[in-house]
Amino acid sequence: xxxxxxxxxxxxxxxxxxxxxxxxxxxxxxxxxxxxxxxxxxxxxxxxxxxxxxxxxxxxxxxxxxxxxxxxxxxxxxxxxxxxxxxxxxxxxxxxxxxxxxxxxxxxxxxxxxxxxxxxxxxxxxxxxxxxxxx
Numbered sequence: 159x160x161x162x163x164x165x166x167x168x169x170x171x172x173x174x175x176x177x178x179x180x181x182x183x184x185x186x187x188x189x190x191x192x193x194x195x196x197x198x199x200x201x202x203x204x205x206x207x208x209x210x211x212x213x214x215x216x217x218x219x220x221x222x223x224x225x226x227x228x229x230x231x232x233x234x235x236x237x238x239x240x241x242x243x244x245x246x247x248x249x250x251x252x253x254x255x256x257x258x259x260x261x262x263x264x265x266x267x268x269x270x271x272x273x274x275x276x277x278x279x280x281x282x283x284x285x286x287x288x289x290x291x292x293x
Contacts, residue, residue, distance in 0.1 A: 161185060169195035176201050194263075199224065242273045250274075 161183045165172040176198025179185045188202060191211025196218070202209045203221030211218075213226035245253065253274050257267035 165193055165195075167194060169197040173197040173201060180205050180207050240273075242276060245274050 161179060163175045163179065165175050172193055172195055176188070179188055180202070185207070187208040187210065189210045191198075191209060192214070193211075194214055196211075196215060199209075199217035199220070203224055206221075206223050208223050208225065210225045211227070218224045218226040253270075255267045255270045255274075257263040
């Protein structure tokens with residue numbers, strides 16, 4: 159039996175649902191974790207519940223039972239060279255970078271902007287949406 163729960167992008171809800179899955183639903187593993195705020199990580203790590211998903215923060219590194227696709231460490235500076243290489247190959251002179259409203263996106267986009275601006279022939283600007291309010 160599968161249990162599908164949605165944290166709605168809420169860090170508090172993420173932690174609560176992680177506990178619900180383990181304590182109430184008695185799941186063997188948690189699969190498909192792809193959330194901007196993985197606040198359930200400490201609980202899942204301490205419970206030993208095998209957890210699989212996508213790393214958007216470095217919350218995946220503290221325990222051997224957390225398995226992130228493409229690795230458990232997120233480095234926003236590792237893509238620095240890729241952006242500059244792409245700008246050079248495309249002979250660009252101006253680039254726009256759009257971040258969505260979570261810290262991980264803003265950090266990665268700032269890395270891209272810094273990389274583009276480090277090349278002599280390319281300039282970049284970053285735009286982030288204004289925070290939305292819940293009704």
